[in-house]
Amino acid sequence: MTNKTSLQKSLGIGLTLGVTLLWLLGVTASGLVAQHEMNEVFDSALEETAQRILPLAVTDILNRENGARNQRAPALKDHDEYLTYLVRDRQGNLLLQSHDADPRVFGPLPQEGFSNTSTHRIYGASAVSETIYLEVAEPLAHRREAALEAGLALLMPLTFLIPVSLLGIWWIVRLSLRKVVDFQQSIESRGAGDLSPVAGDQLPREFEPIALAVNRLLERLHRALETERSFTANSAHELRTPLATALAKIQRLKTRIQSDQLKADIADIEESLRSLSVLSGKLLELAKAEGGGAISQSRHDLVPILAMIVSDFESQAPGRITLTLPESEVTSFLDPDAFAILVRNLIENAIKHGSREQPVEVSMAADGTLRVRNGGNLIPPDQLALLRNRFARSKTHATGSGLGLAIADAIATGAGMTMHLRSPATGRQDGFEAELNVACI
Numbered sequence: 001m002t003n004k005t006s007l008q009k010s011l012g013i014g015l016t017l018g019v020t021l022l023w024l025l026g027v028t029a030s031g032l033v034a035q036h037e038m039n040e041v042f043d044s045a046l047e048e049t050a051q052r053i054l055p056l057a058v059t060d061i062l063n064r065e066n067g068a069r070n071q072r073a074p075a076l077k078d079h080d081e082y083l084t085y086l087v088r089d090r091q092g093n094l095l096l097q098s099h100d101a102d103p104r105v106f107g108p109l110p111q112e113g114f115s116n117t118s119t120h121r122i123y124g125a126s127a128v129s130e131t132i133y134l135e136v137a138e139p140l141a142h143r144r145e146a147a148l149e150a151g152l153a154l155l156m157p158l159t160f161l162i163p164v165s166l167l168g169i170w171w172i173v174r175l176s177l178r179k180v181v182d183f184q185q186s187i188e189s190r191g192a193g194d195l196s197p198v199a200g201d202q203l204p205r206e207f208e209p210i211a212l213a214v215n216r217l218l219e220r221l222h223r224a225l226e227t228e229r230s231f232t233a234n235s236a237h238e239l240r241t242p243l244a245t246a247l248a249k250i251q252r253l254k255t256r257i258q259s260d261q262l263k264a265d266i267a268d269i270e271e272s273l274r275s276l277s278v279l280s281g282k283l284l285e286l287a288k289a290e291g292g293g294a295i296s297q298s299r300h301d302l303v304p305i306l307a308m309i310v311s312d313f314e315s316q317a318p319g320r321i322t323l324t325l326p327e328s329e330v331t332s333f334l335d336p337d338a339f340a341i342l343v344r345n346l347i348e349n350a351i352k353h354g355s356r357e358q359p360v361e362v363s364m365a366a367d368g369t370l371r372v373r374n375g376g377n378l379i380p381p382d383q384l385a386l387l388r389n390r391f392a393r394s395k396t397h398a399t400g401s402g403l404g405l406a407i408a409d410a411i412a413t414g415a416g417m418t419m420h421l422r423s424p425a426t427g428r429q430d431g432f433e434a435e436l437n438v439a440c441i
């Protein structure tokens with residue numbers, strides 16, 4: 001089960017990764033566009049600054065009386081310079097510089113227009129017939145910082161986007177799969193006997209073929225089981241009359257025969273016919289038990305029915321059965337006929353397979369717990385687990401076909417009850433016990 005993938009998980013992770021990746025691509029693209037636009041604005045500001053300073057610088061230089069060179073423009077107020085500038089002549093001789101300007105940042109000869117060094121963006125403009133050049137430098141680090149801040153601002157929404165997308169997708173998938181989960185639970189919660197079609201009309205379109213396939217399978221299973229049951233029931237039913245006729249004829253023949261040897265042979269045949277007749281009766285019971293109908297429309301008191309069945313068995317095992325009944329009624333929706341078949345099989349087993357020296361204890365409690373208990377050899381757990389299968393028998397000297405517990409179990413399961421088989425019986429070292437609660441339905 002552990003390596004099974006969850007649709008919810010894989011969709012959640014896959015879609016979130018996809019959204020994140022697309023967002024990152026979007027951020028990269030818009031970052032590049034923003035950087036380009038910012039560069040244009042910065043360049044235009046740089047150019048504008050140079051154009052503004054140039055006439056002032058030229059006037060300042062031309063007005064110098066003593067022709068002094070390399071003057072530093074005084075700072076009116078102490079401040080860090082963000083844009084620095086140099087004014088030079090064509091040969092590169094310094095005429096004026098802003099108070100923070102570092103001449104090493106600029107090239108050896110002045111240039112017009114935009115140029116880049118490893119640390120600065122420089123714009124140069126000339127005046128007075130290209131004899132005076134002004135160059136303004138702006139550190140590139142500032143532009144990088146601006147681009148980085150813009151990129152980070154664009155990335156910020158991802159911290160919200162990832163959890164929100166994971167949660168949103170998880171919620172949407174859960175919502176869309178709710179009908180599928182309902183469908184799965186409706187299949188899971190049905191009992192083994194319920195083969196009616198499952199309702200798939202509420203399912204999302206993609207899952208409809210599954211519902212159709214499940215219903216087709218259920219229908220085929222239902223048909224196959226129905227065919228098997230009706231075949232068993234019909235054959236058992238058809239066998240009854242010829243078996244009864246053959247038994248009657250054999251019994252008549254026995255009275256007419258004088259030879260003891262022949263009489264013994266005929267008794268053997270009679271015994272075989274009798275067990276065949278019992279087998280066909282059990283097959284019929286099994287077919288009925290498996291065909292459903294273990295639940296009746298109204299509640300019935302099962303106490304008198306149990307008392308009657310036990311008294312029927314008295315002649316078979318005089319004095320061996322001890323019966324404990326509750327004072328009050330025990331009512332149940334279990335069909336009285338099905339209850340009778342179930343109890344008969346359990347008591348018959350206890351008499352047949354239990355120790356002859358020990359009693360068969362049949363008890364019903366006021367809460368509906370029915371117990372049939374007998375002494376006898378222990379049955380190993382691995383065999384005990386298989387006894388309710390058809391034709392399964394454990395070590396026993398008694399005759400039988402191995403159908404009794406299968407019939408009892410089919411009735412119990414069909415009515416929604418659980419039959420517990422135990423060896424040793426509760427409160428004993430040995431023996432066998434069958435227990436079920438008939439009032440739970």
Ligand SMILES: Nc1ncnc2c1ncn2[C@@H]1O[C@H](COP(=O)(O)OP(=O)(O)OP(=O)(O)O)[C@@H](O)[C@H]1O
Binds near residue numbers: 282345374379400431
């Ligand atoms: N009360 C019991 N005590 C001891 N063993 C039992 C008891 N009930 C059932 N068994 C064991 O379980 C086996 C299956 O029982 P089941 O009633 O299905 O078949 P059966 O009694 O052998 O034959 P059938 O009931 O068809 O005549 C039996 O053969 C027997 O070995």
Ligand SMILES: [Mg+2]
Binds near residue numbers: 345348405
């Ligand atoms: Mg039996």
